[in-house]
Amino acid sequence: MKHEYKKPVVKLIDYAYQEQVVASSSEGITRYDGYEYISFNMGTERAKLRSNFIHKLCEDRFGRLWIASGEGIDIIDLKQLVNTQIPDATNQFASFCNLPVSHLWLSSAGNLWICSGNKLFKVTVGSD
Numbered sequence: 001m002k003h004e005y006k007k008p009v010v011k012l013i014d015y016a017y018q019e020q021v022v023a024s025s026s027e028g029i030t031r032y033d034g035y036e037y038i039s040f041n042m043g044t045e046r047a048k049l050r051s052n053f054i055h056k057l058c059e060d061r062f063g064r065l066w067i068a069s070g071e072g073i074d075i076i077d078l079k080q081l082v083n084t085q086i087p088d089a090t091n092q093f094a095s096f097c098n099l100p101v102s103h104l105w106l107s108s109a110g111n112l113w114i115c116s117g118n119k120l121f122k123v124t125v126g127s128d
Helices: 094-097
Strands: 010-018 021-026 028-032 038-040 054-059 066-071 072-077 101-105 111-116 119-124
Touching: 021 054, 028 054, 054 101, 066 101
Parallel strands: none
Antiparallel strands: 010 021, 021 028, 028 038, 054 066, 066 072, 101 111, 111 119
C-alpha cells in the first residue's frame, strides 16, 4: 500500500472528491489530497475544530469543508487551510453555527441542508 492511514479507529470516511478523502477518528479529521495527510482537530492552530467527534462533513463548490458535530458547525477554507466564517450582517448565522448538528447534506443545487435537534434548516451557499 503506497499511502497508509495510521490513526485510531476510523469512524467514517465521508467523501471522496477528485481523489481527495476525508476520514474521521477520535482525533478529529484527516484529509488526504493524493500527496499528504493534513489533520484538523481541537488542538490544531490554523483550523481548530469545536469537537473531535464529527457527525458529518461535506465540501461546497467554493472549496469549503463544512464539519458538523455536537458542538456546532466548523467551516474550513481548503485552499488556505484555515477556519472561515460566512459573512452575516445580523450575526444570526454565527449563532446558528453554535447549535449541535447531527447531519448536513449539500444538494445538487448547492444548498446546504442542516439538521439540528428536531429542526431542518436550508442554507443557500454562496462564494462569500
